[in-house]
Amino acid sequence: MEDMGTGAGLGALGFWLFIATVIAVGVWSSIRKRETQHETIRRAIESGRDIDPELADKLLTLTGTGSKELDRDLKVSGWIVLFLAPGMVLLGYGLSMVEEEIFPIFLGVSGLMIFLSIGMFVAAYMIKRWYSSDVDSAANSL
Numbered sequence: 011m012e013d014m015g016t017g018a019g020l021g022a023l024g025f026w027l028f029i030a031t032v033i034a035v036g037v038w039s040s041i042r043k044r045e046t047q048h049e050t051i052r053r054a055i056e057s058g059r060d061i062d063p064e065l066a067d068k069l070l071t072l073t074g075t076g077s078k079e080l081d082r083d084l085k086v087s088g089w090i091v092l093f094l095a096p097g098m099v100l101l102g103y104g105l106s107m108v109e110e111e112i113f114p115i116f117l118g119v120s121g122l123m124i125f126l127s128i129g130m131f132v133a134a135y136m137i138k139r140w141y142s143s144d145v146d147s148a149a150n151s152l
Contacts, residue, residue: 084133084134092127094123095123095124098120102114
């Protein structure tokens with residue numbers, strides 16, 4: 011019979027490999043999108059078209075980068091993480107039927123998720139203030 015510590019270690023290794031893979035694929039996807047954007051803009055310039063800043067902004071915003079609504083994105087993420095926290099408590103409760111010591115761990119994870127969510131809401135508030143102050147200062151300079 012396999013040692014329980016070895017199985018848990020392999021499970022943890024598999025989890026972190028999965029997380030690393032998800033991050034790597036996300037970064038790769040972001041790089042590919044940016045390359046596509048730049049290629050589109052480069053071809054438009056080579057064909058002799060004038061690219062005004064408004065059109066370039068639209069091209070960059072269509073693919074997700076250059077989004078000017080970062081505060082909204084952070085709020086949505088904050089709500090998602092906030093509603094995942096009780097799910098972690100329920101998962102921990104269910105798993106505690108098999109292993110009693112796991113419930114406090116999931117309570118801690120849930121608490122961490124709540125604080126993460128609060129951080130996202132605070133960041134959204136701060137970013138909105140920074141953007142509005144940038145717009146106000148730009149308007150005053152005209």
